[in-house]
Amino acid sequence: MRAIAYAVIGALSLATAGAAAADDMSNMKGMSAAPAAKHGQGTGVIKAIDAKAGTLTIQHGPIPAVSWPAMTMTFKAKPASLLQDLKTGQTIGFDTTVLGMEADITAVRPK
Numbered sequence: 808m809r810a811i812a813y814a815v816i817g818a819l820s821l822a823t824a825g826a827a828a829a830d831d832m833s834n835m836k837g838m839s840a841a842p843a844a845k846h847g848q849g850t851g852v853i854k855a856i857d858a859k860a861g862t863l864t865i866q867h868g869p870i871p872a873v874s875w876p877a878m879t880m881t882f883k884a885k886p887a888s889l890l891q892d893l894k895t896g897q898t899i900g901f902d903t904t905v906l907g908m909e910a911d912i913t914a915v916r917p918k
């Protein structure tokens with residue numbers, strides 16, 4: 808009886824693994840054909856602002872919507888005028904659009 812139960816569990820986990828592999832394949836196809844922009848919201852502390860480059864570096868918390876752990880990284884401000892009135896050391900909420908390796912900040916909410 809116990810052996811049968813294990814056999815059923817084994818068959819189920821094999822089926823689950825097969826389904827996951829199929830999903831991964833279709834995701835990879837989609838990514839190489841036309842990468843889709845992802846949108847997320849984060850909160851973080853401004854570490855640096857480069858007005859000339861139109862970028863800001865933020866030490867941000869996890870952003871599940873784009874599958875990011877907490878990290879410090881540089882974003883492009885779109886539009887660059889978002890950088891006005893921001894200061895290094897300030898805590899902000901922000902909207903980000905991620906496309907491939909580029910991450911843009913499209914809205915800023917000072918906290």
Ligand SMILES: [Cu+2]
Binds near residue numbers: 875877879880
């Ligand atoms: Cu990041």
